[in-house]
Amino acid sequence: MKFTLLLALGSLVSAGFYDKSPVMELDATNFDSVVLTNDTSIVEFYAPWCGHCRNLQPEYVKTGKHLQDIAVVGAVDCDKAKNKPLCSKYRVEGFPTLVVFRPPKVNLDKANDKKYIHATEVYLGPRKAKAMVEFVTNRMKNYTKRFATLTKLFEWAQVDSGRVKCVVLTQKDRLTPFLKSLAVDFLGAVDFSYLPLNKNKEEVYEVFEIDPDHEKAVLAVYHDGKWTKHTGDMSKSSITEFISQYADVESIVEHREYKRAILKGEKPKKKGGKKQRKHKQARDEL
Ligand SMILES: *[C@@H]1O[C@H](CO)[C@@H](O)[C@H](O)[C@H]1NC(C)=O
Ligand SMILES: *[C@@H]1O[C@H](CO)[C@@H](O)[C@H](O)[C@H]1NC(C)=O
Numbered sequence: 465m466k467f468t469l470l471l472a473l474g475s476l477v478s479a480g481f482y483d484k485s486p487v488m489e490l491d492a493t494n495f496d497s498v499v500l501t502n503d504t505s506i507v508e509f510y511a512p513w514c515g516h517c518r519n520l521q522p523e524y525v526k527t528g529k530h531l532q533d534i535a536v537v538g539a540v541d542c543d544k545a546k547n548k549p550l551c552s553k554y555r556v557e558g559f560p561t562l563v564v565f566r567p568p569k570v571n572l573d574k575a576n577d578k579k580y581i582h583a584t585e586v587y588l589g590p591r592k593a594k595a596m597v598e599f600v601t602n603r604m605k606n607y608t609k610r611f612a613t614l615t616k617l618f619e620w621a622q623v624d625s626g627r628v629k630c631v632v633l634t635q636k637d638r639l640t641p642f643l644k645s646l647a648v649d650f651l652g653a654v655d656f657s658y659l660p661l662n663k664n665k666e667e668v669y670e671v672f673e674i675d676p677d678h679e680k681a682v683l684a685v686y687h688d689g690k691w692t693k694h695t696g697d698m699s700k701s702s703i704t705e706f707i708s709q710y711a712d713v714e715s716i717v718e719h720r721e722y723k724r725a726i727l728k729g730e731k732p733k734k735k736g737g738k739k740q741r742k743h744k745q746a747r748d749e750l
């Protein structure tokens with residue numbers, strides 16, 4: 465009796481270690497398209513039968529929840545025959561092995577002649593969500609610019625980089641992982657900056673018509689010599705919709721859909737890298 469029950473449970477667990485969780489089950493067919501990108505990723509190489517993997521599972525799911533829309537939290541089942549080459553490529557010798565993948569910094573204003581190679585780092589810190597989240601967010605590339613004054617912000621906005629300029633006016637003085645991830649998501653299409661609202665408060669409130677009681681963070685795009693405020697919520701999808709009026713976000717949306725499908729356990733096909741058309745602006749379509 466007991467024996468059959470255990471068997472049944474065992475097969476349930478191995479059916480999908482991270483099914484219906486914010487952790488992406490990756491395999492040899494999608495690993496590179498998800499991990500070897502401008503995103504920062506943490507990947508757990510595991511085996512479903514390993515006790516330490518099972519202990520890590522709840523904390524790793526929490527990590528995935530915290531980093532949703534910010535960084536990639538993935539897992540590779542090294543017990544599966546088709547994944548074995550991937551696990552040996554990254555020299556996985558014990559389970560679980562947590563590896564953080566750091567993309568190289570892209571220089572947008574220079575043709576990149578350097579090879580695009582990710583740095584890998586085995587995570588040896590505490591297996592707690594908080595520690596893992598901190599470790600990953602600390603390793604995300606910072607493509608944002610911080611401005612302390614409106615004058616500096618306007619100077620920057622007026623320089624034509626060939627990309628759309630965006631500012632986040634925020635009560636927080638420090639750069640948040642969410643803002644860092646926005647700049648990574650839109651890399652090459654939109655330049656992001658932020659201006660903490662603790663300085664020159666009144667002036668900023670006036671210029672951007674901010675109601676400080678109701679607007680804790682405001683995102684605005686510089687277009688045709690003026691700032692336009694985003695009036696929706698600060699979710700990635702809402703921000704993306706807003707920005708799509710000014711920049712070509714097609715490939716960004718496509719990649720996000722691709723990741724979402726993998727998260728749901730589907731087998732999406734990666735569309736052949738359509739080059740992003742820079743500069744396509746809303747008025748072209750009107
Ligand atoms: C991010 O980088 C920009 C320069 O590109 C810098 O102004 C800003 O202070 C940096 N932010 C942090 C938190 O390091
Ligand atoms: C990283 O971003 C740059 C700028 O948008 C882009 O040219 C490059 O293809 C991206 N790299 C990857 C691997 O997606």
